[in-house]
Amino acid sequence: MNSPAKFGDPVVTCPPGLSGWELSRESRVSEADVVISCHNVWKVFGKGAEKLRLTSATTAEELRSTGYIAAVRDVSLSVRRGEMLVVMGLSGSGKSTLVRCLARLVDVTSGAVMVEGRDIGAMTEAELIQLRRAKMGMVFQSFGLLPHRTAIENVAFPLEMRGQDRATRLARARAMMELVGLKGREDYFPRELSGGQQQRVGIARSLAVEPDIWFLDEPFSALDPLIRREMQDEFLRLKSMVAKTIVFITHDFDEALRLADRIAIMKDGAVEQCDTPERIVMAPASEYVAKFTSAIDRGRVIRAGALAELPAGRMLEGPPVLAHQTLRELAHQLVCDPRNLIPVVTGEGRPVGGLDKSRAVELLFGGEA
Secondary structure, three states: OOOOOOOOOOOOOOOOOOOHHHHHHHHOOOHHHEEEEEEEEEEEEOOOHHHOOOOOOOOHHHHHHOOOEEEEEEEEEEEEOOOEEEEEOOOOOOHHHHHHHHOOOOOOOEEEEEEOOEEHHHOOHHHHHHHHHHHEEEEOOOOOOOOOOOHHHHHHHHHHHHOOOHHHHHHHHHHHHHHOOOOOOOOOOHHHOOHHHHHHHHHHHHHHOOOOEEEEEOOOOOOOHHHHHHHHHHHHHHHHHOOOEEEEEEOOHHHHHHHOOEEEEEEOOEEEEEEOHHHHHHOOOOHHHHHHHOOOOHHHOOEHHHHOEOOOOOOOOOOOEEOOOEOOOOHHHHHHOOOOEEEEEOOOOOEEEEEEHHHHHHHHOOOOO
């Protein structure tokens, strides 16, 4: 059995721009961890689009000039087991169409979408229905509740479609309503619930089928700011309780930063950058991505682990900080700690490197990433 790493161990060289903490996370990712992947996916609207020869060199302007609209352009990305990927962009950027491609609510024009290693484009209708029933949950902007059914009947509805008996499906629905904080409102009709409560019913309904994969398309966009924040808190609580692979769509960068393990930023149907929130803030891949991050308080986004450097054969002494702590959370310690290199550990206590105090303080107070 390998002994745990120590701060005095020999240095490990990281790829450019990748911290020791990120390197350790990347090294644990295997093909088995990938639940959803798409390869060179295009969705083009227009008569005869399926006959087009689409390559990475094909531009949106070329297609537009011939009467076609490219909603998704040459997208390749993957979503890992238990990960929340937030896809964001302005209206018309293609994010909702991409999610519909991932769930095969629309067929792709070119490319392939794989779910647990299976090409969903090659599935029969029966296989696709079974996949959605067994593994997928979906929540969209429109709550889509049935007005003539009570909240608990709405939550139980997909289980009814599965053919479950009434007692079993209502018991499951009641448990899901309690999970989203609606215990006691089971017999309310949608019109008797607030917007936030209706959204919770929608979330409970999608959870009732126990999906491994959860698609959420701007589920909070119709809510007022206070309810939206409350629902984000509720969602983070649910995420910590139920391990799901999640694709979450939003146009709100603050929401993305709050929720995401990784963020994919889209523009004109293409993914400009797909990376961790820290990397997107510290190293935007394009001018367009940089505009999203220009007004962001880096101190509340960048975590100690993202800045951790693997020490070159030296011991780091004194109390460590946690890799998941943000610079804003560490502000007092950064100002008061006399050490130039502060040890960083995971929540389990595994050392991952040292935090350069001067660099962290500069970023905290608005320096360049």
